[in-house]
Amino acid sequence: MTLQLAVTGAGGRMGRTVIETAIDRADTAVTVAVNRSPTASIGDITVDRGADLSARLAETIPDVLIDFTAPTATLEYVAACAEIGVPVVTGTTGFDDEQLAALSEHATTIPLLRAANFSPGIAVLRRAVEMVTRLLPEYDIELTETHHNGKRDAPSGTAKSLLESIAAERDRELSLAHGRMGDHPTDGDEIGVHARRAGDVTGDHKVLFAGNDEVIELGHRVGSRAVFAAGALDAAAWLVDQPAGEYDFEAVVR
Numbered sequence: 001m002t003l004q005l006a007v008t009g010a011g012g013r014m015g016r017t018v019i020e021t022a023i024d025r026a027d028t029a030v031t032v033a034v035n036r037s038p039t040a041s042i043g044d045i046t047v048d049r050g051a052d053l054s055a056r057l058a059e060t061i062p063d064v065l066i067d068f069t070a071p072t073a074t075l076e077y078v079a080a081c082a083e084i085g086v087p088v089v090t091g092t093t094g095f096d097d098e099q100l101a102a103l104s105e106h107a108t109t110i111p112l113l114r115a116a117n118f119s120p121g122i123a124v125l126r127r128a129v130e131m132v133t134r135l136l137p138e139y140d141i142e143l144t145e146t147h148h149n150g151k152r153d154a155p156s157g158t159a160k161s162l163l164e165s166i167a168a169e170r171d172r173e174l175s176l177a178h179g180r181m182g183d184h185p186t187d188g189d190e191i192g193v194h195a196r197r198a199g200d201v202t203g204d205h206k207v208l209f210a211g212n213d214e215v216i217e218l219g220h221r222v223g224s225r226a227v228f229a230a231g232a233l234d235a236a237a238w239l240v241d242q243p244a245g246e247y248d249f250e251a252v253v254r
């Protein structure tokens with residue numbers, strides 16, 4: 001069966017890659033593509049205006065909508081999907097607590113899968129970070145992430161999810177230092193978080209553990225957005241069979 005997809009943010013880096021990857025796969029087809037501003041067709045796929053999404057969804061009723069845009073846009077698009085009953089996979093990052101609560105509300109009506117990172121390697125890195133945090137509870141931890149200079153949110157959603165993994169294993173509140181300057185010694189509870197923005201780096205995350213005269217460094221670097229696009233398409237294929245509710249990518253790669 002071919003999975004019929006709607007894609008938002010079609011003119012963006014990720015939206016375009018999702019469409020190109022879906023075109024290359026035998027099991028997926030893009031039936032709706034929208035972008036905030038006018039955008040040329042991608043292959044045979046016409047890109048409509050974002051404002052027309054509700055009408056296009058009502059005409060075609062795709063199996064799943066895949067969204068990589070920005071928090072306010074995602075909320076608008078998810079509301080349109082909830083009205084028509086279309087499940088959503090979103091990779092957008094940078095939501096605040098209020099926006100996350102609004103997404104949860106929509107997930108009572110439709111299946112909604114949200115992940116800050118659709119690479120299988122990051123899913124495994126999270127588990128490795130959990131293990132090292134658990135086994136070496138007294139070691140200092142520093143997290144560094146590097147992304148292209150067009151990335152809007154900092155630290156990255158993936159960095160935040162790695163911090164959640166660390167917090168889940170440490171039974172004390174994490175104290176985060178976002179970069180350091182001046183007289184700033186640290187105690188064992190502080191985790192330095194360093195967001196670098198440079199060139200066209202697709203995504204690079206490193207977690208350093210240090211103590212007892214030794215250092216362990218766990219890292220992940222992704223070379224192509226096609227990795228995220230393939231993960232998002234796998235997530236869509238998985239989500240189509242799920243009941244309404246909130247899901248993450250761990251459920252797909254388990």
Ligand code: NAD
Nearest residue numbers: 009012013014036068069070073091092093116117118228
């Ligand atoms: P981009 O800037 O290249 O594209 C953003 C897209 O969103 C564009 O099409 C733009 O028109 C649209 N957009 C932005 N604001 C909008 C608004 N207010 N209304 C309607 N449309 C709007 O960005 P990108 O690199 O494609 O990343 C998009 C999102 O996906 C970001 O949040 C990024 O952090 C995230 N991302 C997630 C993963 C993952 O694996 N989950 C991977 C890469 C990027």
